[in-house]
Amino acid sequence: MKLNKIITRGAFAIAAASTLAVMPVTAQAKDWRGWNIHVEDYPVSHGMEAFMEEVTEKTGGEIKGKVFHAGVLGSQPDAIEQLRLGIMDFGVFSLGPMGQAVPATNVVSLPFVFKSVPQMYELMDGEPGAALGEALEEKGIVPLGYYDAGARSFYNSVKPINTPEDVQGMKVRVMNNDLFVGMIESMGGNATPMAFAEVYQSIKTGVVDGAENNPPSYESTSHFEVAKYYSLTQHLIIPECLCMSKKTFDGLTPEQQEIVKTAGKNSTDLQRKLWGEREAASMKIIMDGGVEVNEIADKSAFQEAMVPVYEKYLAANPEMTDLVNLFRNAD
Incomplete structure (x- = not known):
């Protein structure tokens, strides 16, 4: 009888361990790290902070993280590689230099490939942007939104x-x-x-x-x-991409993934608005300066x-x- 209890307990423990082994590793395991080349007071930076705040709030604090601004976590090529490996969790990257890791993104560096900024929004939010997204995912990068980096x-x-x-x-x-x-x-x-x-x-x-x-x-x-x-x-x-590591993304529950996707879209909308305001302020200074x-x-x-x-x-x-x-x- 005692032997049967031991066997039963052992079998239960093995089954439990097996279940844990196949369960997705959620974001509770560690805080996220976000890479950003721009200074803290910049439209991109504000968009990233809003993204992280929304994810933390909507997940009830299950996912937390910090945005590291001004390139303190290294160069863009290094950060992209860390993102692909899952060492870095998310970041905003120019699609210009991204071409070294994902050749398809070189397309948006072709001159006059976009007719205007509004058209860039439309295309990057539509089928062409989705095609680039597939190329990014093949390299271990999940795009959550395309930020405005100006014309x-x-x-x-x-x-x-x-x-x-x-x-x-x-x-x-x-x-x-x-x-x-x-x-x-x-x-x-x-x-x-x-x-x-x-x-x-x-x-x-x-x-x-x-x-x-x-x-x-x-x-x-x-x-x-x-x-x-x-x-x-x-x-x-040339837009910038709010991207996250596919390894980090795949480790989330379906509910968390939806929260992250929504936060990415909201962050993109905010960043584009802030960029437009920043650009308008610069144009006023330029024109007041006699240009x-x-x-x-x-x-x-x-x-x-x-x-x-x-x-x-x-x-x-x-x-x-x-x-x-x-x-x-x-x-």
Whole structure:
């Protein structure tokens, strides 16, 4: 009798241990860590904090975490790798550099692939964004929302840019990327890759005629003081991704996963609103500073000028053809 009790107890213990082994490891096991390159007082940072607060509140404190701002947890490439391994739980990453880990995301770095910021929202929230999401998940990353990182436009000290021909002969600083060099060269300009910290003095002394960036960057660096023409080409609209580790996500219960998805959407809506406010404030400072700002309603001529850039990219990456067309042919 006693032996039977021991056997029964032993069998129960083994069954219980087996049940625990197959149960998902929930977020109760540890606090989440969130990676962020931006300073604490920034639209992205506020969006991330709101995301974590909502997840903690809606899970009744079962999931807690902290956002580490200003890149204190390392560089973006390192953070992406940690995310894929489940060492990092979530973060916001530019889809530009993300291309090293997930090649499909390079598509959004193609110039003029988006016609406007509202169109970027629509596409990233729709089928094209879902296609990128599948590519991200294959690499161990779950996208929860696509943040607004602004639209890059040309500024210079010479003249307004209204057509691609206006760039001809102009010396333009660009980021060190073949796509962006090709973008300037396709319009007859002279692309000059250089460190961002050197741009102000280079424009002031005539080493370059201008550069390109979003309004908050153009304003906060005081580049508008030496480059008084700002042309809203919006040639690069590269979103940032609120992403989490697939390992962390898969360890959640279905109820927790739904909470996380909803919090991600709410966070994205908030961040986009805050970015719009920040951008409007920068534009006011720019215009009050005497900058001549010109909008370009029809960007079709610029898009046509990019044909060689796209041909070169697709020749090197033929597997991306369908995805590029999904973005490029959208209304």
